[in-house]
Amino acid sequence: MQVVEKGETYDLAYAKKAMMVVVILPLLVMYTEAMLTPALPTIQKEFAINPNNVSWVLTIYLLVGTVSVALFGKLGDIYGKKKMFLVALGFYTLGVILNGFAPSFQWLLITRAIQGFGMAIFPLAFALVREEFPPSMVPQVQGMISAMFAVGMVIALPLGAWVTENYGWRWTYHSAAPFAVLMFFFAWKILRESRYINPGKVDWIGAFLLTLGVVPLLVGVTRGPNVGWTARETLTLFGVGILGLILLVLWERRVENPILPLGIISSRNPAIANLGIMLAAFGLSMMSQANTYILQMPxxxxxxxxxxxxxxxxxxxxxxxxxxxxxxxxxMPKVGAKPIAMTGALIASASLAYLSKYATSLSLPAFVAMITIVGTGITLMNISLINVLVFSVPPRVMGVATGANSLFRNFGSTWGPAIAGTVMSTYYILFHPPGAPPFFKIKLPTEKAYEVLFGTAAGIYLFLALLILAIVEVMKGGKIREVEEGREKEVVVE
Known part of the structure; x- marks a missing residue:
């Protein structure tokens, strides 16, 4: 069945098949990544390393992935988004397969870095959804993708703990590898190449400067809670990172085909969407760390x-x-992205403010209910912001726009746990576990720590609600407005 919207013809049967690929994709990735978390203590014991070193299993994936999302997004615009999607998914699949056979910790880091290149599948998938799906389908598909992130994490955490306990940490990857191979096969067979190609040279100098700016900053953030935020190592990393970003901005302003087109990502709607998703990721990851401690502490x-x-x-x-x-x-096409985003931000802010005062005194059912309400608010806001982004940039640069958005999201996700760890290390009591040696005590966060964490997150989402007021609405009353080559077009959603 052919559907015509805004003068473009879309194959509805193809869109429905492709939807299954892009919707299942986050389920696979979150299953793989969240299963790793319960396995970290076991990896630490097998390779006889300390807790700071084992954290690099997570960090190396994030470092490589943060650079790759921007680079692959640009390459997708130049060479075709399906091609680069398959390359990224190939890296991810190879990394998943090799991780389970790593003979040493060093090899595990290398294979995790290979897997990190695959993080670019998400911005490329978002770009393909926007290009190849009828505009009227895009908001709903984006909503389903967002839902699968949460479902994948919820499935993976308990399943990962069970697999690690009964079969060993390597089977967390062995069990995921067949599904990764199947996803690659289905993506290759089902997805079509994007209809928009924007030929040009790759900005390799920009890619280097982006790496110089991003990697030291992320390493500094992850190391800060352990070595100290004012330690020479941390300050040096921040200094190098800031210098790299300054040089990147100066270079991107003069280069003909930049890896990060500043004029696009800094225009009103994309800038608000990028900042909003970065802060939302920061608040969510900070809240998630607090939730984990409250649920698991004695x-x-x-x-x-x-x-x-x-x-x-x-x-x-x-x-x-x-x-x-x-x-x-x-x-969303009927009521608008802006009202839904603001509603979500306000729900999250109010719920987090309540948790900041009563989290430690709530019953377990009440606590679960409150974090469910928070998650609902964040979901509403994130879905709205990604739709604001994809309908606010020209299709020919959709890859780089969604890649930049993923870069900002990663920054927020990295800062959240680091700040949460610092807060919980500041407000703590020493606890002596029953049966442990007299000298053995562990630090437990106090009520003040949770008050600061949830209260800060509440303030962030309140700020985002105000920020959302500045968005130029992209859909309302059954009409979707989209930017193409600097002009605004409308499509009526039946």
Whole structure:
């Protein structure tokens, strides 16, 4: 069945098949990544390394991925988004396969870095959705993609703990590898090449400067809580990173085909969407760390649950998000992205403000209900912002726009745990576990720590609600407005 919208013809049967690929994709990735978290202590023991070193299993993936999302997004605009999507997915699949066979910790870091190149699948998938799907379908598909992120994490955390406990950490990858291979095969067979190509030279100097700016900053953030935020190492990393970003901005202003076109990503709607998603990721990751401690710390400092039980307690949030996200996408063309984004930000802010005062005194069902409400608000806001972005940039630069957006999201996700760790290390009490040696004590966050974390997150989402007021609406009353070659077009959604 052919559908004509804004003068373009779309194959609805193809769109529905392609939708299955891009919707299942985040389920696979979150399954793979979240399963790793419960396995970190086991990896540490097998390779006889300290906790700071084992954290590099997560960090190296993030470092490589943050640079690759921008680079592959640009390459997708130049050479075709399906081509680069398959390349990125190939890296991800290869990394997943090799991780489970790593003979040493050093090899594991190398294979995790290979896997990190695959992080670019998400901005490329968002770009393909925008280009190859009828505009009327895009908000709902984006909603389903967002829902799958939450579902994948909720499935993976308890399953990862169970697999690691019964079969060893390597099977967290062995169990994911066949699904990664299948995803590559289906993507190759089903997806079509994007209809928009923007030929040009690759800005390799810009890519180098982006790496020089991003990598030291992210390493500094992850190392800061351990070595100290004012330590020489941390300050040096921040200094190099800031210098790299300054040089990047100066270079991108003069180069003909920049890796990060500043004029596009700094225009009103993309700038608000990028800043909003970065701050939302920061608030979410900070809140998630606080949730983990409250659920798993021993009573009376928490609910004393295992990793498996904690994962299962996240199920209500995933179930609600699975329902809310597609529904919001379906309603968005009628009521507008802006009202839904603001509603989500205000719901998240109010719920987090409540948690900042009462988190440690709530019953377990009440706490689960509150974090479910928070997750619902964040989902509404994130879905709206990604739709604001993809309908606010020309299709020929969609890859680089979504790549830059993923870069900002990664920055927020990296800062969140680092700041949360610092806050919980500032406000703590020493706890002596029953049966442990007299000298052995562990640090447990106090009520003040949770008050600061949830309160800060509440303030961030309140600020985002105000920021959303400045968005130029891209859809409302059944009409979607989109930018193409600097002009505004409308499509009526039936």
């Amino acid at each position: 009573k009376p400092y928490g609910f004393g649950k295992t990793i498996l039980q904690s994962g299962l307690l996240m199920t209500p949030m995933a179930a609600v998000m699975l329902f809310v996200a597609p529904l919001a996408g379906k309603l």
